[in-house]
Amino acid sequence: MVHEDTAGPPQPAVSRRTLLTGGAIAAGVGSSALVGATVGGALTDGATSGTVVDVRAYGATGDGGTDDTARIQEAIDAARPTGGTVFFPAGTYLTGRLTLHSRIHLRGAGGDATTLRLRPGANSAILESDGFSRLTGTRSDDGITLFSIRDLTLDGNKAQNPRGSFGLRLYGYGYELSELIVFGCRNDGVVSEWGPTAALPEGSHQMEARLSAVRSHDNDGHGINFTGPHDSMFLNCLAFQNGASGFRLAGESTGTLMVNCHAWGIRQDLAFDLAATAIGCVNCYADLNGGVGVRISRNDCRWMSGLVLGYNHAQEIGIQFAPGAHPDEPSGCLVDSRVVNCGTAAVDFGADRGLSSVRASLWQPGALDDAGGHVLGTGKGWIGTPAATTQVEITQGLGHPRNNLVVSPAFDLRAQATPSAPGDGSVRVFARQVGGRTQLCALFPSGAVQVLAAEG
Template identity: 25%
Template sequence: MNSKKNKEPLPTNRRQLLSLLAATSALLMSSTARSTPTAYKNDNLKDANFTKNIDTLKTLDPTPARSIFVIDHTLSGDGGGGHFFWDAQSTDSADDALVIKSNLSSTGRWHRQLQTKNLINVRWFGAVGNGITDDTESIDSALNSLDKAGGTLYFPDGNYLISKTVHLNKDNITLRGNGASRTTLTLDKDSTAEYAIYSDRSSSYKISELTVDVNQKNRANILGDNRRSCGIVLYNCNNSSIHNCIVKNTIGDIKNYSGVAFAIAGRSSRSTISDCSAINCGPDLTRKSDGFFISGEQILTSNCIADSVTDTAFVIESSRFSGLTGCTATNCSAGAAISHADIEHDSSGNFINGLSINNYNATVTGAISINIPIEIKSKTTLTNTVVSNVIITTKKGHGPAINARSVSTNNQITGLSLSNIRIKNSGTQGILAKAENLMISNCDIEDSNDASIQIDGSTQVLIQSCRAIQNNSPIAIAIIDSQKVIIKDSVIDCPPNGEWGIYCYGRETEVISMNNIITGFKNGDIGYDSGATITAMRPSFTKI
């Protein structure tokens, strides 16, 4: 630094220097308070030199070897600065972020001093996060800088505008914001991207602490009728997690596919979505969107919220040993679905354990749908499904609270357990089911607009320790064309409008009623069509 011409443009007076040091100290204190990564190893900057940004760093004489603290990347206050040291032997490719080539020397490089190996801040690559500047290129460059073995891409506070999909194309990548209320990725109003964040056939992803805004208000017309736009989608991915994120304003296409906020789909496995929220998904019923969608094996959705979702809040499709626990759906078209549409494999061992649904309006599927929605030529089935600890309340529901039926004549639902379920004001039936080996236990169903429980075309059915209080339908429990049905230890009551506590339809129907308390029905406790076989067991055996 002997040449005056090549001297660093340092502050011209002591007041400016003190001001700059104060601003830098405030920035460092802010970073520490928020537990965000810093760009240097040593917080003691008293012996360091300063420069304004990456461009001014390039103009410095790099001899003798020294270290420089760069205040910003490009713009004042952009957060992309850091501590750099000169390596006279380096020939690494320059990227204007981690490695800087000097304008004054053809050999040697400025290297950013990293506090944590393979932790990359997107602002180091020029991302601004002001919601106006397109940060797509900077984010892509930051992703590409990660080692082949993966690493962490960190998004400080800000709203990062993206015009294309953030495509995760290597294993072991972590995307981390500074909290879902402080870090947002927003799809640009002119973007036609189908996904905000997407990966296919990779593993070990962690996405956390950020919000994705798909921006439906400004993008629905840009996408056209045949294109949807989704939030975070991991396809055919293993050992991955999405935690403490929000996705909002997703968009479905008009003709074929729903949008989705969160998806771990395809043949994914051993992955989780936890403590996340899907908000305002699908602008209307013509461009519907799901909240959470999982398919694969051993995938868990836990402690998540779906609010104002125009299709299904939580979907478990063609999966094995997958489910959801501790979740909430409010003002959604449907609360949840466990469905089977796989021509090669059975869907088995799936579950819902802990779900609260408030206000659903799906006319056909109802609040919870357990179904085989298509005709499948191979004899694959939906087996060993458990739904428990569920609360369903609604003021505007149009369909059944729980609808467990197959539209396929070749495939069936077998081994279905419904327990500890509370239903109030369902649009039609409380529980509508067609299955083999069906158990309904400890369920409390009140004020359904059709039968509290309706069993149709089923065999080997046990209804036990349930409470059916019926104000709006003449029949509390309806059994249709079903065999080997036992109803026991239940309370069935109807204020003045009820006709039958239990009614059996169909010549082949077989029902045993044991130790039930049935009161308040005008026509009697149990009614049946001619040909139905009904055995009523009270304290003493009675054959009807």
């Protein structure tokens, strides 16, 4: 029901029955979104904490042809004083730039049902946090917080926005994106930024962002360009067929974790760009056709239990150590991955600065030869030289040991008492001191000791 007010736009008071029959629960406005939205058992209007607003109650049509910008913004602004949920029933909403605020939660009826499409000639972002243009690049601790977007699609309509378009541009922290599709942007699909680690205000619930089941594709820039907030989390996200990288993590995104994320596409020259310190990727998949699967340029990054799959393209590298922002970067990184069919090399150690551990199992047809010694392709197992302090275990099958690379940094055997004998078929190597001089010894199962080298 709608109460008419001649002094301003219609103010909706949404009943429980209207909300349920309108499909809001199925759209992701579940019981958790409605906590605090009731007073005396009834949903309240825009003047009370826990507002739930339907954009159609403010005149938005969702017919794909009418410019709904003003009406949608009115609905968002109505929820702004106390925070609340803004619901978009199924439809295609043509819009210009919409401004997001703290404690506003946008909900659609599902990515296949609710679309916000940038109107022709808008040349802007579809959704942008309040103050973004003022804050971007400042490393400020300002910005919006405690907001969320889920169950809808953002269409950048790049064909009709030649000067630029973004799906989402955020300067803020402590937010959540879930079941969100972003595509067709002239620039990046998703842009997120915030200040340094020390910027977290006192008493905040959290500093990180949480992205789950976000899909960003066919944008001319990055799929997801994430430069903060730090310590964020990506789960089950997908970036494909973008013009730059699929996932770019840089700037203040240090400490961010990615799990089960997938990047692929022939247009996408870089799948995962780890350009901030301490980025962790677990069980992620870089699927490329030309370009680089995983590029590491900062310290303490991790690519663990991953897969990099190439198509034997002439210019194709699986995992690349690239120059960082400082002379000692990248270093201290961990790589444990399967790398398949990368046409130039599986691993490029060119900029490795040491103290890293690289363990990779390869299938590189160009690096293997058959029993007759014939080269089967062009790809190499590795190029460049790992730093002296980097530990490397690259294997391409025990039948071709010369195609494997095992490099361990120097280590010390400290003098000790003669240890117990090893098991049958084994030899134990140890150091001992005799007459004040150190000896390197081999101990056999019989207990016999053979001196291999002695201090002169």
